[in-house]
Amino acid sequence: MFEVEVDKDKCTGCSECVDACPASVLELVDEKSEPVEMDECLGCETCVEVCPDAAITVTEV
Numbered sequence: 001m002f003e004v005e006v007d008k009d010k011c012t013g014c015s016e017c018v019d020a021c022p023a024s025v026l027e028l029v030d031e032k033s034e035p036v037e038m039d040e041c042l043g044c045e046t047c048v049e050v051c052p053d054a055a056i057t058v059t060e061v
Contacts, residue, residue, distance in 0.1 A: 002043040003061045004035040010055035017047035017056055 013031040
């Protein structure tokens with residue numbers, strides 16, 4: 001299982017991570033990325049790679 005965290009101070013709401021996530025873990029909520037389906041996370045870190053603001057971390061729990 002993986003935990004996805006988004007630093008709201010760094011996130012600019014560009015939606016790159018939302019569009020790139022193969023498991024639809026992230027959605028834009030109030031113009032910020034929000035992990036809404038964390039149980040679906042594959043741990044691929046695609047969201048981390050595409051985030052231009054370095055606002056996302058994925059950790060195995």
